[in-house]
Structure formats: C-alpha cells, structure tokens
Amino acid sequence: MQLRPRLKRFSQFLFSEKTAPFTFLVVLLFSFGIFIPTWGFYFDDWPMIHLIQSRGDILKHYSFSRPFAAWTDIFLKSFLGTSPIAWQTANLLMRWAAVLGFWWCLKLIWPLARKQAVAAAMLFAIYPVFFQQPIAVTYTHVFLWYALYFLSIGLMIAAVQNPRWFYRFTLLSLLAAAVHILSVEYFWGLELLRPVLLWLVVSENPVTWQQRLKKVLLTWSPYLALLSSVAFWRFFGLKLVDDPNPPKMLFALLESPLTAIKDLTQTILRDVLHILLSTWSRAIQPETILLNSISSLASWGLVILVAVFAGWYIVRFQVSESGESGSSFSGERKVMILGVYALLVSMIPAWVAGRQVHVGMYSDRFALPAMVGASLIISGVLFSLITKWLNKAIILALLIGLSSGIHFRVGNDYRKDWINQRNFYWQLYWRAPELKPYTALLSEGGIFKFTTKYSISSAINVLYPVPEATTDLPYWVFELDDLADGGIDPEKLMRGVDLRGTSQALPHTSSSRDGVLISYLRGRNHCLWVLSLDDADYPYLPYYSALTLELSNLDRILPESSTNMLPDATIFGPEPAHEWCYYFEKADLARQFGDWETVRNLGDQALSLGFGPNESYEWVPFIEGYIHGRNWEMASMLTIGAYGNDPNLKQALCAVWSRATKTTSLSPNEQQTVNSVTSEVGCISP
Secondary structure (H helix, E strand, O other): OOHHHHHHHHHHHHOOHHHHHHHHHHHHHHHOHHHHHHOOOOOOHHHHHHHHHHOOOHHHHHOOOOHHHHHHHHHHHHHHOOOHHHHHHHHHHHHHHHHHHHHHHHHHHOOOOHHHHHHHHHHHHOOOOOOOOOOHHHHHHHHHHHHHHHHHHHHHHHHHHOHHHHHHHHHHHHHHHHHHHHHOOOOOHHHHHHHHHHHHHOOOOOOOHHHHHHHHHHHHHHHHHHHHHHHHHHHHHOOOOOOOOOOHHHHHHHHOHHHHHHHHHHHHHHHHHHHHOHHHHHHHOHHHOOOOOHHHHHHHHHHHHHHHHHHHHHHHOOOOOOOOOOOOOOOHHHHHHHHHHHHHHHOHHHHHOOOOOOOOOOHHHHHOOHHHHHHHHHHHHHHHHOOOHHHHHHHHHHHHHHHHHHHHHHHHHHHHHHHHHHHHHHHHHHHOOEEOOOEEEEEOOOOOOOOOHHHHHHHHHHHOOOOOOOOOOOEEEEEHHHHHHOOOOHHHHHHOOEEEEEEOOEEEEEEHHHEEEEEOOHHHOOOOEEOOHHHOOOOOOOHHHHHOHHHOOHHHEEOOOOOOOOOOHHHHOOOOOOOHHHHHHHHHHHHHOOOHHHHHHHHHHHHHOOOOOOOHHHHHHHHHHHHHOOOHHHHHHHHHHHHHHOHHHHHHHHHHHHHHHHOOOOOHHHHHHHHHHHHHHOOOOO
16 A cells, blocks of 8 residues: 555656756766767867877967867866776766756746746757767867856846846856856857846836846846956957967958858758758668668667657656646747747857858857757747647657767767777788878878868877977878869979978977888778888779889887887777787788798788688788798798789789899799799799
8 A cells, every 4th residue: 555655756856846957967878978988089089189188288289279178178177087987978078067057057048938948958958950979089178168157147147037146156157257268169159148038037126128138238237348358368468379260250340341241141051951850861871771780770779769768758758846837838839939049149259250150070060059949949839829738749759869970870970080099000000010200191081080180190199109298299190182272282292391280289390201102991800901112013003102102111100119008008098919010010010020930930920810801902011921931831822812813913923023033033833833823823924
C-alpha cells in the first residue's frame, strides 16, 4: 500500500524541474559525450597546446587578436594541461553551463512557461547549426563566455525582480558582462536583447508606457555604456597586428552604400534561411542511410534513442503548483517575436565583419549566438500552432533526436580524423626521429579534414623537442599548391627562396632548400611517405610533388632522437602497435642511411608476422634491401607480386632493380636472375 505513493512521488521527482539539468546533460552526452575518449585536438587547438607544452607566452599570443581572451587559457591550462580527454570533458561541461544559463533566463522572463523553457533549452543544447564541438581547446573558452553572458542576463533580470538586491546583482551582472564583452565579440549582438528583456520583466507599476520605458533605459544604461565603450576601444583604440574580424561591412557602407546594402540583405536572407531551415536538411540526407555501415546504423539508432528519451521526459514533464496550473502560458507570439529579434541582432557582429554562416568550413561558429533565437522561434511556432501537448512533445522529440543524429555523424568524422592525425604523427616520428631545426615539410593538398597546415605545424613543434619559451617555430608545413597560388611555383622553390609561416606571435622562416617532401594521401590509404628523386617513377605522384622531388633534402632527417624520448602519450596517445606502417617507416629510414641489413631484418619480421601494404609501392625499400643482400628469391617474389597487384608500377620497379644492381658485381647466375625478373616485369625484352 505504501509502495504506490512512493513510486508516484519518485515519478513526480523524475519528471520535474529538479531533474531538467540532468536531462539536458544526458542529451549532450548522447550527442557528444560518447566520443570524448576518441576525440583529440584539431584546428586552432594545436597552437595553444604547443604554447602550454613549451610554456610559451600566452599573453603575447592573444595580443595579436583578442588581448583579453588570454585569461581563460591561463586559468584553464593549469588543471586541463595537454590531455585531449580533459579538454573535451571541460568543453562539454561549459556547453552544459550555457544551456543551464539559457534555461534559467527563460524561467525568469516567463515564470509560467516552464514547459516551453524546457523545450527551448533542450533544442538550444544541440541545435544543429554549430558543428565544431570536438575543437575543444578553442570552444571551451567560447562556451564559458556564453555561460557568462547568460549569467549576466539572469542577474540583470533578478536585480529588477528583487529590488532589495538590485545593486549587488547589477554589479555582478556588469562584471560578468565585462568579462565576456572584453574577451570576444561573438555575443555582442545578443547584448541588444537587454532592453527587450527588461521591457518584459520591468514591473507594471508605472502607470504609463513612458514611465516603463524610462525605467528600462535607466536599468539598461550601464550595460549600453559598457558595450559602447568596449566597441569604440575595439575598433578605434586597439591597434591589432592581425585583426581577425575588421568591420568590413562598415567600410563597404561608407565606400559604396547601395552595393553594400544589397550584399548585406542577401547575406542576412541566406544566413537566416540556413539557420532556420537548410541546416536541418543534414538530418534527412538519403546518403546517411547505409545498411552495411555500422556507424550509419548507430547514428539512426541514436536518433531513435534520443527521440524516445526526450519525448518520454517532455510528455511526462510536470511543474510545481506555482508554475503552470489550470491556465497555460499564452505568450507564444512573444516568444516567437523575441526569437526573431534575437536571431537578427545576434548575427550583427558576424555581418559587420563581412562574415557569413553558410560560407566556409569553420564559419558555423558565427551561428553560435543565433542558437538562442532559433530555439525560441522553433519552440514558439510549435507551441503556437499545435494545441495537444502530446503532439508538441512528439515533434520536439523528433527534432531533438534528428539533431543528435547529425552531431553523431559529424563527431564520427572527427573521430576518424583524429585516428588519421595520430597515425600521421607517429609515422612521421618513426620515419624521422628528429628533424634539424628550421626544416620545412612540403606536402601537396590538405593532409587532414579538420586540421589546417598552420595547425599541423604547431602539432609538429609539439611532436619534436622544442626549447621552452621559444620565440619562433623550428618546423612548418607548407602546401605546394598553396605556394604556387601565392606566386612561389616549383621553379622558384628549386632556385631557393625563404619560406615563412606564423602562428600569432611565433614566426617560422626556413629555406626551400631545407625542405622535406612528404605524402600522406588518405584516398590511396598508404603510410606516410618521405619522397625523393628515387620516387620519380611512381605513377601516382601529385602534380607539384612530381615537379619538386629534387627539392627534398633528406639530410634534414636525423637517424635518432637526441632525447631518446617518445612523443608525449598524453597528447598523441600511446605508441600504436607495430604493424605494417611501422616496419615500412623504419625500413625507409634505414634505406636512407644505407643500412641494408636493418632493412632486410625489418622485412623478415613484417613478413613473418603476416603484414603487408595496402599500396604495393611500399614494398620498394624491402626489394632494394633484399637485392643488396643478394636474397634474389625474396626480391623477385616481392617485385613480381607488386607488379601483379598494380602493373602501373612497372617503371618504378624497374628503377629499383636498375639502381640497386648498378653498383653490385653480379655473377652469371645472379645476372640471369636479374634478367629473368626484369623481363617478367617488362623492363627489358625477354
């Protein structure tokens, strides 16, 4: 008899406001948390990881773009260090804090709209317009600033609603506002929500709207003064060496007003359409349904799981007696209007800087503040047009589930990219245990999907020992096609030119004659290659790589590490199991220094363990090693096998035999063997 009341009380607790924060967290964990152990560092993460590891000057690093943003890295690095898992966890928690802040503000503005607040906050938590969650070192700070914005808004509203605490709450609100406004411009547009929110929450005691307006303006004035002062200082007082977001649209309006207005209108329409509608198309793309793909099935399984979980919670959600009772909240139109206004003003900083959400791989970061307005618009439309609570809950749950599925698929792409990154860095270390300082690594095309050349450059300066507090970067990655587009074509590289790169305050300068040419073509699924003139006959060389083989200076590679220390496992993960690529890289290193015995031993080990390449060309170091060791049987077997797998390798295989036997005195029987193999491959006429 007593069990049923207890179960009822537990059910009421489980689906009450008290558990809403944990419900948001569960949705975030389903969407992002499951990948935390498998995500690493990407894009802008790497320069900061390099600074943390080398104990570089973080203040100087930020002085080139956002001088007041340094405090977060200085604060967070002390206990997050260089651990990917630590940063990913912190990033998720900061996002959760922002969600809680948004939910808290909605409850303060509309105390009767408890269900709507939960629905909007759940949408806000995983709204599918920002897809850079795995770039944790960068966005931990951004979500912290986002949370501070909501803290400031909530304290401002609480100050109005609690006159006794007005000045204390206002002071704290201004402090939180100052921190996020000084740190980054992302949320400046959302600051223009303050007068509207104040209008909604200011007491109705003033008899006339003029009195109400006066109170709003008086309350808003210190926040407006703060924003205006920082904006004036940012655009006119702060002299940045590298301004990431100059007010391009303002300049355009001054130079050509009509053209600028037309372009701005077009940008606004396109971005709003993208944020509200087209971004959702990623949820229902036919190519995401792959019945033979485990990750595809898992993503759709997650859609169902999250939709059921969210729907179950929303349907059974209960509010206290002081919340919704007999009469429901009737301000859905106000919610929609506020959402439209929030969406438009939130994008002002991006539009003023000439940015667009829908253009550029990383431009979706500018849509972060727009998630407020988008969530309010969608939840407002649903609550306005649909009367039955069950139908509202089903649609909301479906949207939340679909959004979670989108984030899962994006997260899986980042997981794969981190695997590629780790393989690349470890293979580079195996092939080149140490590089001479001021070496340029030359590649063609982007190596990774989510990490650009300047980020890879920072990572390589983490991979190899660099003195603490260094004032420059000893290593840099240059892309040959980018250099050619910038006027430095292969002919100029061959003559010798200075190559320059920079990561904020840390420059790099090296000579093109001190470069090492590498290839890591994910599409061909091969190991990392260090290229040289010996690879001239490989038939699949990219265009610019083929033209610059002579430039690859293998003398920049040292046979051993001066520190005898492996790459930091905290950052790069533990050393991978020694499979094919390990034996290939070590054999290629030994070949570079003419250590043919080591090449043969590595080949024997790899073959005895059953390892082999995905790309038959990777047999070349071993073929050459066996030829030098006069193991004609193995050299012949590997050559004929490689040719059988890919006849296009004929010229490359012939070149190996010609090169390896040129300086070797052969007996008549050995010469006959050589002639037999080369004839079978097609090097000479039989």
